[in-house]
Amino acid sequence: MNSENTTIYDIASEVGVSIATVSRVLRGETNVSPATREKVQQAIDRRNYRPSSIARWLTSKTTHSLGIILPKLLNPHYAMIFTGAQEEARRLGYTMSLFPWASLDTDAYNPATMLIERRLDGLIVCVEYLPPDHDELVHEALRTLRRFMPVVLIGCVPPWYDFPAVANNNAAMMRSIVAYLTAMGHEKIAFIGGVQEDKDPHRRDIGYEEGLQDARLPYTASYRVYGKGTPEAGKAALEEMLGSLKRDYWPTAIIALNDLVAMGCLETARKHGISVPGQMSVIGCDDLFCAPYLFPSLTSVNTHQQQTGARAVQLLISGEQRRESVEWELVERASCAPFNSEKGES
Amino acid sequence: MNSENTTIYDIASEVGVSIATVSRVLRGETNVSPATREKVQQAIDRRNYRPSSIARWLTSKTTHSLGIILPKLLNPHYAMIFTGAQEEARRLGYTMSLFPWASLDTDAYNPATMLIERRLDGLIVCVEYLPPDHDELVHEALRTLRRFMPVVLIGCVPPWYDFPAVANNNAAMMRSIVAYLTAMGHEKIAFIGGVQEDKDPHRRDIGYEEGLQDARLPYTASYRVYGKGTPEAGKAALEEMLGSLKRDYWPTAIIALNDLVAMGCLETARKHGISVPGQMSVIGCDDLFCAPYLFPSLTSVNTHQQQTGARAVQLLISGEQRRESVEWELVERASCAPFNSEKGES
DNA sequence: CTGAAAGCGCTTACAG
DNA sequence: CTGAAAGCGCTTACAG
Numbered sequence: 118m119n120s121e122n123t124t125i126y127d128i129a130s131e132v133g134v135s136i137a138t139v140s141r142v143l144r145g146e147t148n149v150s151p152a153t154r155e156k157v158q159q160a161i162d163r164r165n166y167r168p169s170s171i172a173r174w175l176t177s178k179t180t181h182s183l184g185i186i187l188p189k190l191l192n193p194h195y196a197m198i199f200t201g202a203q204e205e206a207r208r209l210g211y212t213m214s215l216f217p218w219a220s221l222d223t224d225a226y227n228p229a230t231m232l233i234e235r236r237l238d239g240l241i242v243c244v245e246y247l248p249p250d251h252d253e254l255v256h257e258a259l260r261t262l263r264r265f266m267p268v269v270l271i272g273c274v275p276p277w278y279d280f281p282a283v284a285n286n287n288a289a290m291m292r293s294i295v296a297y298l299t300a301m302g303h304e305k306i307a308f309i310g311g312v313q314e315d316k317d318p319h320r321r322d323i324g325y326e327e328g329l330q331d332a333r334l335p336y337t338a339s340y341r342v343y344g345k346g347t348p349e350a351g352k353a354a355l356e357e358m359l360g361s362l363k364r365d366y367w368p369t370a371i372i373a374l375n376d377l378v379a380m381g382c383l384e385t386a387r388k389h390g391i392s393v394p395g396q397m398s399v400i401g402c403d404d405l406f407c408a409p410y411l412f413p414s415l416t417s418v419n420t421h422q423q424q425t426g427a428r429a430v431q432l433l434i435s436g437e438q439r440r441e442s443v444e445w446e447l448v449e450r451a452s453c454a455p456f457n458s459e460k461g462e463s
Numbered sequence: 464m465n466s467e468n469t470t471i472y473d474i475a476s477e478v479g480v481s482i483a484t485v486s487r488v489l490r491g492e493t494n495v496s497p498a499t500r501e502k503v504q505q506a507i508d509r510r511n512y513r514p515s516s517i518a519r520w521l522t523s524k525t526t527h528s529l530g531i532i533l534p535k536l537l538n539p540h541y542a543m544i545f546t547g548a549q550e551e552a553r554r555l556g557y558t559m560s561l562f563p564w565a566s567l568d569t570d571a572y573n574p575a576t577m578l579i580e581r582r583l584d585g586l587i588v589c590v591e592y593l594p595p596d597h598d599e600l601v602h603e604a605l606r607t608l609r610r611f612m613p614v615v616l617i618g619c620v621p622p623w624y625d626f627p628a629v630a631n632n633n634a635a636m637m638r639s640i641v642a643y644l645t646a647m648g649h650e651k652i653a654f655i656g657g658v659q660e661d662k663d664p665h666r667r668d669i670g671y672e673e674g675l676q677d678a679r680l681p682y683t684a685s686y687r688v689y690g691k692g693t694p695e696a697g698k699a700a701l702e703e704m705l706g707s708l709k710r711d712y713w714p715t716a717i718i719a720l721n722d723l724v725a726m727g728c729l730e731t732a733r734k735h736g737i738s739v740p741g742q743m744s745v746i747g748c749d750d751l752f753c754a755p756y757l758f759p760s761l762t763s764v765n766t767h768q769q770q771t772g773a774r775a776v777q778l779l780i781s782g783e784q785r786r787e788s789v790e791w792e793l794v795e796r797a798s799c800a801p802f803n804s805e806k807g808e809s
Numbered sequence: 810c811t812g813a814a815a816g817c818g819c820t821t822a823c824a825g
Numbered sequence: 826c827t828g829a830a831a832g833c834g835c836t837t838a839c840a841g
Binding site (some may be wrong): 182199200204235348377 | 519536582755
């Protein structure tokens with residue numbers, strides 16, 4: 118298409134100057150006489166000419182385009198990360214394209230062909246929900262990729278990945294969540310959702326266990342349920358937990374992997390006539406836009422996703438080889454309350 | 464970067480053939496002798512060589528990259544559209560970049576410079592929430608843009624925009640929503656949210672009025688509130704409506720612009736002790752992932768956003784100059800119920 | 810089956 | 826201040 122495919126040659130010949138001169142005007146260089154500049158600019162405006170960045174890239178060896186690999190945009194958590202990254206990229210004059218996980222092609226013959234061919238100026242990869250056995254494959258794919266473009270990691274980045282990163286410290290976060298609940302008198306605290314992670318010392322399970330230890334509470338296997346991070350999974354997981362325990366042992370507080378899982382838990386509690394937070398507190402994570410509008414409004418943890426995305430772009434462009442941690446902030450709403458032994462047992 | 468910036472020349476000289484031959488192997492052409500192909504392929508693998516698509520684009524005059532302009536990704540409604548478009552683009556071998564509305568630069572001297580310079584193969588523009596006075600500016604900007612690349616419109620596309628489009632027919636949708644509520648005996652039906660649209664004959668207001676006429680109900684100005692499409696706006700709008708009306712005139716059913724607004728309405732109803740759907744039915748639009756998990760679960764309208772995005776990509780690539788309508792589907796949940804005059808007056 | 814050469818639309822030294 | 830020329834890394838006729 119581009120019916121107007123005017124080139125720098127058209128402008129040059131129209132004005133009667135060389136393409137070098139047009140190029141100078143285009144890039145706002147100062148060493149052009151006012152008269153010439155004026156004539157060239159007029160021709161440019163008249164033809165509505167815009168130089169092809171493709172040709173420019175070929176010379177400059179830079180495309181000013183970045184990529185980001187995210188598990189899925191339908192979870193607003195990732196949409197926030199993407200938005201933060203996208204806006205920062207644009208602010209710095211870069212374009213941002215989304216690539217699915219499949220782009221890494223960790224099991225294909227040639228990893229990340231499309232990414233490399235596009236000559237991106239950098240790539241952000243959100244490392245999350247990795248099947249445990251994929252860990253090394255992914256690490257290897259990332260190492261290969263790095264030979265072609267700068268890579269910055271975000272998410273639950275294993276500490277032995279030697280990449281610049283803006284990483285969650287899930288363990289510390291979980292520990293503070295547990296502390297928040299134990300301070301309110303809760304002792305039967307369940308943790309629902311998330312894949313089984315064996316290697317990452319920052320993993321949530323560790324933080325969960327540490328938090329219990331801090332409060333001198335025992336770790337109870339029945340209170341730890343694994344599963345996917347969806348509302349349906351949360352619903353089913355709590356359902357199953359309640360079904361498998363005598364009422365006396367029902368947890369009085371639920372820590373959900375994320376707000377989606379928490380939504381499912383609220384639903385199950387409602388179905389069983391368990392009042393939240395009267396009989397059971399629920400806390401989520403990610404602080405999605407809908408958290409304040411759930412019933413009861415959901416206490417959650419704001420993980421500053423947009424800032425994470427923006428920061429990753431900054432690291433990518435500056436080339437700093439730092440590993441940073443994501444800040445978090447517990448947002449108190451109505452779904453958590455002090456444990457009330459009378460109501461709790463009612 | 465790209466420390467491995469091997470070029471086609473490196474491979475050619477390494478193997479001792481011409482770059483034309485390497486190019487043939489690269490593109491899988493058949494007119495290469497097996498022996499040569501083998502040697503070339505080995506060199507490619509050895510050096511981990513990937514041809515630069517930038518150089519390829521310069522020749523082929525096509526970039527296989529598309530753009531999409533969306534109001535904001537943080538509303539899952541748009542994230543769904545983006546996901547649908549992105550996945551379809553990828554399936555067809557294209558890349559998809561998100562551009563903010565500002566890219567159109569409707570009020571700047573040079574419209575859409577960045578978009579044009581990137582030589583996109585096509586652009587999807589979601590036309591929504593246009594300030595009424597911007598209508599002509601946007602139309603003009605789009606016309607200019609079209610001289611440079613194919614453009615497909617989605618969203619609330621005014622019918623006098625002569626562009627290929629996958630457009631909502633909001634009027635018809637609203638009319639059927641009103642019919643759904645009147646069939647349940649509702650007579651005091653409010654419509655909350657949305658900007659004041661004066662020109663578009665497909666606008667929701669018209670559908671709302673037509674729906675009332677269908678049921679021989681009067682149009683009551685107090686039941687129509689304008690505002691932004693956010694939860695906060697929905698909350699405030701219903702708040703104001705209830706405050707300005709005597710209890711007897713409170714609406715028994717609320718049609719919200721979208722699920723976000725509906726979330727706000729549920730909140731206000733809860734605050735006023737109005738039971739939903741006992742005393743007031745609420746229906747949203749967009750069927751966001753959280754709709755089933757609100758309390759009560761929200762009846763909404765599924766507008767097949769992913770399909771919309773995918774379809775727009777297809778039109779863009781095929782070049783068909785069609786204008787299609789988006790299908791919709793009312794999803795019944797718990798927030799709407801037949802009007803019960805006894806409870807309603809209680 | 811293979812190669813030399815022109816061309817894609819720019820930028821960048823280098824002369825003048 | 827301006828231009829001729831080389832170069833960016835490919836593809837594409839055109840010869841052979």
